Amino acid sequence: MLDGILTGLQTAIMPTNLMMVVLGCFVGTFIGMLPGLGPVSAIALMIPITYGIDPSSGIILMAGVYYGAIFGGSTSSILINAPGCSGTVVTAFDGYPMAARGQAGKALALAAYSSFTGGTISAIFLLLAAPMLAKVSLSFQSADYFALMVLGLSAVAAFSGKGQILKALIMTVFGLMLSTVGTDRATGVERFTFGSIDLLDGISFLLLAMATFALAEAMMSVLERTDEDAEPQDMTKLGSMKLSAEEVKEVAPTVGRSSVLGFLVGVLPGAGATIAAFLAYGVDRNLARGDSKDEFGNGSLRGLAAPEAANNAASSGSFVPLLTLGIPGSGTTAIMLGALISYGIQPGPRLFVDNPEVFWSVIISMYFGNVVLLILNLPLIPYISRLLIIPKPILVPMILLFSITGVYLVSFNSMDILIMVGICALAIFLRLLTFPMAPLLLGFILGGMMEDNLRRALLINDDSLSFLWQRPITLTIMLITVLILIAPVFQKTIKRIFHIESRGDSLTID
Amino acid sequence: MTLSKERIGALFFLALSILYGYFASGIKLYPGDELDPMTAQTLPFVLSGLGIAFSLSLLISGKGAGRSMGVAHLNWKPVIGLMLISLAYGFALDWLGFLISTILFLIAGFRILGEKRVKILLLVAVPFVFIFWFGLTQMLDIYLAPGRIFGGQ
Numbered sequence: 027m028l029d030g031i032l033t034g035l036q037t038a039i040m041p042t043n044l045m046m047v048v049l050g051c052f053v054g055t056f057i058g059m060l061p062g063l064g065p066v067s068a069i070a071l072m073i074p075i076t077y078g079i080d081p082s083s084g085i086i087l088m089a090g091v092y093y094g095a096i097f098g099g100s101t102s103s104i105l106i107n108a109p110g111c112s113g114t115v116v117t118a119f120d121g122y123p124m125a126a127r128g129q130a131g132k133a134l135a136l137a138a139y140s141s142f143t144g145g146t147i148s149a150i151f152l153l154l155a156a157p158m159l160a161k162v163s164l165s166f167q168s169a170d171y172f173a174l175m176v177l178g179l180s181a182v183a184a185f186s187g188k189g190q191i192l193k194a195l196i197m198t199v200f201g202l203m204l205s206t207v208g209t210d211r212a213t214g215v216e217r218f219t220f221g222s223i224d225l226l227d228g229i230s231f232l233l234l235a236m237a238t239f240a241l242a243e244a245m246m247s248v249l250e251r252t253d254e255d256a257e258p259q260d261m262t263k264l265g266s267m268k269l270s271a272e273e274v275k276e277v278a279p280t281v282g283r284s285s286v287l288g289f290l291v292g293v294l295p296g297a298g299a300t301i302a303a304f305l306a307y308g309v310d311r312n313l314a315r316g317d318s319k320d321e322f323g324n325g326s327l328r329g330l331a332a333p334e335a336a337n338n339a340a341s342s343g344s345f346v347p348l349l350t351l352g353i354p355g356s357g358t359t360a361i362m363l364g365a366l367i368s369y370g371i372q373p374g375p376r377l378f379v380d381n382p383e384v385f386w387s388v389i390i391s392m393y394f395g396n397v398v399l400l401i402l403n404l405p406l407i408p409y410i411s412r413l414l415i416i417p418k419p420i421l422v423p424m425i426l427l428f429s430i431t432g433v434y435l436v437s438f439n440s441m442d443i444l445i446m447v448g449i450c451a452l453a454i455f456l457r458l459l460t461f462p463m464a465p466l467l468l469g470f471i472l473g474g475m476m477e478d479n480l481r482r483a484l485l486i487n488d489d490s491l492s493f494l495w496q497r498p499i500t501l502t503i504m505l506i507t508v509l510i511l512i513a514p515v516f517q518k519t520i521k522r523i524f525h526i527e528s529r530g531d532s533l534t535i536d
Numbered sequence: 537m538t539l540s541k542e543r544i545g546a547l548f549f550l551a552l553s554i555l556y557g558y559f560a561s562g563i564k565l566y567p568g569d570e571l572d573p574m575t576a577q578t579l580p581f582v583l584s585g586l587g588i589a590f591s592l593s594l595l596i597s598g599k600g601a602g603r604s605m606g607v608a609h610l611n612w613k614p615v616i617g618l619m620l621i622s623l624a625y626g627f628a629l630d631w632l633g634f635l636i637s638t639i640l641f642l643i644a645g646f647r648i649l650g651e652k653r654v655k656i657l658l659l660v661a662v663p664f665v666f667i668f669w670f671g672l673t674q675m676l677d678i679y680l681a682p683g684r685i686f687g688g689q
Contacts, residue, residue, distance in 0.1 A: 440630050
C-alpha cells in the first residue's frame with residue numbers, strides 16, 4: 027500500500043496536477059456558487075477540457091471541481107440563502123441566519139474548517155478502505171457485478187425522498203432504455219437507430235449529461251423567475267473570520283461525528299452528500315440539549331458545522347464504490363465514471379492493479395483539494411463571490427455556449443447540437459414534473475455494463491438465472507436490494523428517530 | 537379536471553414504454569439467436585415491461601387533481617428564444633464558421649435576456665469569442681473548419 031501511496035503522491039505533486047487541483051477548486055467554487063448549477067453540471071462542463079490531457083490529471087481536475095462546487099454551494103447558501111446545490115441546502119438553515127446577523131465571515135470560515143476536517147478524515151478512511159475493498163472485489167464475478175448494479179440503481183431510487191421513489195425508478199428505466207440505443211455490443215444488431223447513422227454508436231454520454239444538466243439547469247434558471255439578483259450583497263463586509271477557542275471546542279465533537287457519519291453515508295450507493303448533510307444535522311440537533319437545541323435554525327454553530335463536515339466527507343466517501351467496484355452511487359460519480367470510460371480506463375477492482383497512478387493520485391489529490399479550498403479559496407471568497415454580480419443576461423448565454431461547444435468540439439457534428447436541444451427540451455419538461463435527473467444518467471451509464479454482465483453470468487451458468495440465489499455474494503447483494511426497496515415503508519419510523527424534516531417536497535440526489 | 541404532475545408524467549412514460557416495447561419487437565435477430573437465453577431483444581422487453589409497470593403504479597398512486605403543473609407564470613419567452621438560437625447556432629456553425637456564428641449566438645443570447653446596450657453586446661461578445669477561438673485553435677491545437685460560404689467543407 028505504501029508503494030501505491032508514493033506513486034499517487036508522485037503523480038499528484040506533479041506541477042500540472044497541482045495546477046489542476048487549484049484550477050478545479052476555483053472553477054468548481056465559481057460554478058457551485060451559481061444558484062441552480064450543481065456539481066454535475068460543473069463536472070460536465072469540464073469533461074471536454076479533460077479529453078486532451080492525461081487521465082490522472084483529468085480525474086484530478088474533476089475531483090477538484092467536485093469539492094469546489096460543494097464549497098461554492100455553501101458560500102451561496104450562507105451569503106444569499108440560495109443553495110448552489112442540493113448538498114448544501116441544510117447549510118443555509120443556520121448559515122444564513124448567522125450571515126444575517128453580521129457574522130458571514132465567521133460562518134464561511136466555520137463552513138470551510140468543517141469541510142476541511144470532513145474531507146480530510148474521509149480521505150484518510152478512503153485511503154484505508156478503498157484498497158481493502160478493491161482486494162475483496164477482485165473475487166467478484168459477473169453475477170455479483172450484475173447484482174451490484176441492480177443494487178446501485180435501486181438505491182438511488184430508494185433514497186430519492188418521499189413521493190419520489192416511483193419517479194426515480196421510472197427515470198432509471200428511461201436511462202437504461204436510452205443506453206440500448208445503438209449497436210448491441212454482443213451481437214452487433216442495430217437497436218432503435220431508425221436507420222440513422224448518427225445513432226449507430228448510441229447516444230453520446232457527454233451529450234446526454236450536458237443536455238440534461240448543464241444546458242437544462244441554465245435554462246431552468248431563466249424559466250423560474252427568482253429575485254436572487256434583486257439585492258446585490260456587499261461581499262467586502264463579511265465581518266471577522268476568526269473563531270474563539272470555546273467555539274472550536276463546541277463544534278469539534280460535532281465535526282468529528284458528522285465526518286464519520288458523512289463518510290459512511292457517502293459509501294452507500296445512492297445516498298451521497300445531500301442525505302449525509304440532512305442526517306448529520308438531524309443527529310446533532312437530537313443530541314443537543316437545552317439552549318443549544320433551540321439555537322438550531324437560528325444561527326447555531328453546530329447546525330452549520332454538522333452538514334458541512336458531512337457533505338464533504340460524503341463526497342470523498344462516494345469515491346469508494348466508484349474506484350473499487352466501478353459502480354457510481356450518485357449523479358456526480360456517474361458522470362466521472364462516464365469520463366473515465368471515455369479515457370479508456372475501466373474503474374473497478376482492476377483499477378488499482380492496472381492504473382495504480384490514477385487510483386492513488388485521485389485519493390492523494392483529494393487531500394490537496396481540501397487544503398487548496400482552505401488556504402486559497404477561503405481568503406479569496408470575497409473576490410470570487412463578486413463574480414456572482416455578473417448579470418444573468420451575460421452569464422446564461424456563456425454557460426449555453428460552453429455546454430454546446432463542449433459537445434460540438436468533441437464530435438464536430440452539428441447534428442449533435444440539434445439532438446442536444448431536443449433532449450434539453452425534454453429534460454425541462456421532466457424537471458417541471460419534478461422527475462429527478464440523476465437516476466437517468468446513472469441508468470444510462472450502467473445500462474451497457476449491466477447487460478454485458480448479465481449475459482456473461484448466464485453464459486457461465488448454463489443459461490440459468492439460478493446464480494441469483496445460488497452464489498452467496500450475489501444472493502446477499504440481491505437481498506440488500508430488496509431491503510433497500512422496501513425500506514421506504516419504514517421511513518416514518520426512521521424519521522421519528524432522527525427527527526428529520528425535509529424542506530420542500532423531497533430531497534434530490536446530487 | 538386538471539391532471540397532476542405525477543399523472544402527466546406517468547401517462548407520458550406509459551406511452552413511451554409501450555412505444556419502446558413496440559419498436560423492441562422490431563429489432564432484427566440473426567438466425568439461431570432465438571435459441572439463446574438472452575438476445576438483443578431481451579433487455580428492451582424487460583425494460584418496456586418495467587416501464588409500463590412503474591408508470592401504471594405512479595398513475596394509480598399519484599395524486600389526482602390539485603397539483604397541476606402551473607406553467608403559465610414561468611418565463612417561457614426567453615427560454616424558447618434561447619432554444620431557437622441554439623438550434624440556429626447548430627446550422628450556422630457549418631455555414632458561417634465558428635467565429636461569426638458564435639459572436640452572433642452570444643449577441644442574440646444577451647439580447648433575448650434583456651441586455652439592449654449595443655456597446656455591451658459587442659464589447660463582451662467579440663473579444664470573448666476571439667479569446668475563446670484563440671485558445672482553442674492556437675493553444676489547444678483544435679482545427680476549426682471555416683464556414684461553407686468561405687469555401688469550407
